[in-house]
Amino acid sequence: MRNRLIYYCEFSIGGIARNSIEQATAIARRQVEVLFLCPNDWNPEIKTENLRVVSCLNPGPKHGQYPKIVSRIFNVQKILCNAIILSYYIWKNKANTVMFGCFSEYLAPVWVPMIKLFTKRDVVFGAMALDPVRDYVVGPLWWHRWSIATAYSLFGEIFLHKEIELDTVRPVSGQRVTVIPHGPYEYPPWPDALASTRKEWGIPNDAKVFISFGHLRTNKNLILIFEAMKELPENVFLLVVGSEAAPGQMTSSGYRNAARKAGVAERVRFIIRYVGDEEVNRFFGAADYAIMAYSKSFRSTSGILHIAAPLRLPVLVSCGDAPLGSMVENYHLGIRITPDSVDEIASGMYKLVSENFQGDWDRFEADFSYDENARIVIARMFD
Incomplete structure (x- = not known):
């Protein structure tokens, strides 16, 4: 039976989105069936064997679209809605392997417990820790630290681009940390x-x-x-x-x-x-x-x-x-x-x-x- 993986990417533009689709495409080329969940404003048309793109996630507000407080409210909505959508696709597809394109601790105490229920069904969760030093504090420090600990507790596999001692706040039993290379970005040529x-x-x-x-x-x-x-x-x-x-x-x-x-x-x-x-x-x-x-x-x-x-x-x-x-x-x-x-x-x-x-x-x-x-x-x- 062919390996199957759900790839979860909350970004539609920028470096994280690009890294996610390049990684997912490379995984699919190695004969893994990849279901790529991305925001509903995802633009690139991707045609790769074994890769199916589903534009179903809430994209959240665009940079500069709203005042700061309004943007934060919409981001809370985005995070919670997308966690529910991810849960649905894990359940629907009976998936046992899920990869997050970018580790994030924001509101983790709220959404992680729901996703973590799937670990009881032996679902393996992995994440790219693209920005592993989580020192940008949103809210009280105690909430920030609790959020980091809760988010890391979900993942059995963490992937980095450089060896670093992760601050997971609390030890995570069985968690493995692996360094992987970042590949090149190649874009269509622009004449002259x-x-x-x-x-x-x-x-x-x-x-x-x-x-x-x-x-x-x-x-x-x-x-x-x-x-x-x-x-x-x-x-x-x-x-x-x-x-x-x-x-x-x-x-x-x-x-x-x-x-x-x-x-x-x-x-x-x-x-x-x-x-x-x-x-x-x-x-x-x-x-x-x-x-x-x-x-x-x-x-x-x-x-x-x-x-x-x-x-x-x-x-x-x-x-x-x-x-x-x-x-x-x-x-x-x-x-x-x-x-x-x-x-x-x-x-x-x-x-x-x-x-x-x-x-x-x-x-x-x-x-x-x-x-x-x-x-x-x-x-x-x-x-």
């Missing part, structure tokens, strides 16, 4: 992206262009990048591409003002909207480098590295103790700098534009594949 995109956005063909990609977030340190650009040659430009900030964080208008205040607005281009898969290389193809100047609070990986690597784009990275920084250093994919420093950002950007940088791209792509990712997941989940 460098010339056409630069012309559209008024960027000289001989400019040195950095790209900051994805949702606007405070920990991306865009304001520090603007300040650093004051110290760089006039031919250094920045593309800021991605969706609007979440409620409670600085919006694009604030960043535009910051660029003007720093005196670099004429060298910064803002494309603030959702960018579909078919357009990703429109912007990355117009860039010479990717920049991920995260604050020290960032201790995860980033899908942006796996977009840049296939295109041979060097990256400038700062972060905390994170797999992102380790991969950049170990495979010579760019320059890692000390986080939260204007001087470090300026120095790193200048070094990249001044050198003919060559990374160990081939070795990186050989070591980080979704096929190997899927092989390890299957071995664990169906052990």
Whole structure:
């Protein structure tokens, strides 16, 4: 009898959604029947043997759609509704293996007990801990810690991209933690992206262009990048591409003002909207480098590295103790700098534009594949 797995993904856009569908597709290609549960605003059409996509989950509010308190109310509704939907599909399909595309502890004391009932039927639950350091506190600290402990108690299998000592609050009997590789993101080519995109956005063909990609977030340190650009040659430009900030964080208008205040607005281009898969290389193809100047609070990986690597784009990275920084250093994919420093950002950007940088791209792509990712997941989940 063929192995079957339910893959649960609460995101329809962004790096988590992309990682989830790539992982699920790779698992399906290894002859596992995968039922992929995703939000009802899921866009990509996926046609892979053994993979069935069911767009049934509540997507929740979009970034910036409502004030912060209203968004939180809708997110509570989303989490609880989706837990009920997942329970239904586990019951309906008599599934015995369930994979969460992203570990989350939010409201776990409310929804986990319902899902955990299936462990009495020997259902195995696994989760990708993409952001394993859970130090963003929502509500009282006691609730935060209880939520983390409750969420981890559901999973017999936890998957990480880097070896780390998980803080599960309480020991989880029989739980295994496994490190797996993050595979590459490959997108459709955009014809003549460098010339056409630069012309559209008024960027000289001989400019040195950095790209900051994805949702606007405070920990991306865009304001520090603007300040650093004051110290760089006039031919250094920045593309800021991605969706609007979440409620409670600085919006694009604030960043535009910051660029003007720093005196670099004429060298910064803002494309603030959702960018579909078919357009990703429109912007990355117009860039010479990717920049991920995260604050020290960032201790995860980033899908942006796996977009840049296939295109041979060097990256400038700062972060905390994170797999992102380790991969950049170990495979010579760019320059890692000390986080939260204007001087470090300026120095790193200048070094990249001044050198003919060559990374160990081939070795990186050989070591980080979704096929190997899927092989390890299957071995664990169906052990």
